[in-house]
Amino acid sequence: MEHKIIDLDINTDTARQILTRFIQTEINRAGFSRAVINLSGGLDSSLSCYLAVEALGAENVLALCLPYKSSSPDSAEHAQIVIDTLGVKSLTIPISDMADALINQFPDMDRIRQGNIMARLRMVVLYDQSQAFRGLAVGTGNKTEILLGYTTLYGDSASALSPLGDLYKTQVRQLAKAVGVPQVILEKPPTADLWLGQTDEGELGFTYAEVDQLLFMLVDQRYRPEDCVEAGFDENFVRAVMERVRKNQFKRLMPPIAKLSNRTVGYDFLYLRDWGT
């Protein structure tokens, strides 16, 4: 049975206007004028780089290329196209030695652990360069991966602000196309590139086109899971996605503080980040 098709298209002009102003405003309010971005050469980080340049100017954006020895050469090549096209500052810092210093101590370490180490080392470099360049770390995560928890906690999920966090992957692709991200990046299969041949859709077991439709119904439109099944989605698929969303809630929150006092950070000590600015 075919499921109900939802049009996830967005107005890219409006998205672009809001997101560039968001980047500029929130970085300025924090007392900065520059941004640092981990540029993998994939869709999300390329789009983030384009938006940051539009918001802050190329001279205020530092793109970091942080390859591991098994990273696909395509990734570096595509990142370089973005850097050359936008004229941003860039640094290439291989993380192989740093990562292997830990990985080699555990000969039987599985690739999930290895992948997490790479993602977290990229965070370490990102935040170090954030300090060195006096720029805030612009995150590259999208709504699909945030909801599915398809991200390494304190790794690629770490950032100062998240311009793409309310756009599903298919919407990220639409916006990336509109702002002029190169065709070769738009068309390649999404990958975290943590091991050879890894693709997001292969690892997740479903396509972004499919899961974005379902997530939009479940999250944005507040359909109950049984309503999604009634709308034609496979029951096992709906259940698996719901379970993924539930199990990964911990990645979307600060760690719970055990409440003892009358006023506790996170529960009843409530201020925005923009407090006083």
Place this chain on the structure above:
Amino acid sequence: MKLTIALAQINTHLGDVALNLQKHLELIRQAQARGAELIIFPELSLTGYCLQDLVPTVAHHATEDDPIFKPLLDASKWIDILVGFVDEDHRHRFFISAAYLSQGKVLHIHHKVYLPTYGLFDESRFFAPGNEVRSFNSRFGRVGVLICEDFWHASPPYLLWLDGADIFLFTSASPGRGLGKRPTLDSARWVEDMNRAYAGLFTSFVVHANRTGFEDGLNFWGGSTIFDPNGELVNKSPHHEEDLLIAEIDLNQLQRTRARLPLLRDERASLTKQELDRILGCGR
């Protein structure tokens, strides 16, 4: 009779009342220089919107002896001012408020009666709801003031209309949400449609000042509007950017529209009351 209105579609500093006051005074000066007789600031224009635990620290009394209101009251000797602030009563309840200042006096204070506490909103956690919906006389005619969620409900504008308001002054700090294919966000379209509808339904002027800028990830979409008694757009500020809109309205339009379309004359408020009494009396 003509009235020149200024809509101050501004961004604010979150919790910095003194800095926001400076911006108000500067815009009041500009509006006055451009011939405005009334300037309208958005919801919580003196404080910023997502105040949370900042609420008790930003409250002020709209009185002569308050250091924030003193310069505003002075300025109101030359131009009428509607300003958004946090009011605190003598028993320390806090209200999202709008004060109408004219000729050095506070003519009216409205406390927001509907505090949205759903979705991204959490106002009832921090504020007390107002308990009055009242129109008042200004030097330009009878006016009704509402704040954001107040006019998402149909009853407050209706009550103001029955209480004699011909000019509705609506203020918002409306976070943008709902991006689809259209260039306008769902929330912006909804508010604009409502305001146009109220202008037509009540054959009145509906003036709406919304703020702009960001607070953390929330964007405030601006798009302030003035609709005339025919439901026609008189003027509009752009979306998502600061603006000082100066527009003239022709108050004589009220007579022309109501001669054509006597909805006010034919409104049967006592029928409404009779049926409301019945409905509420049934305990529904």
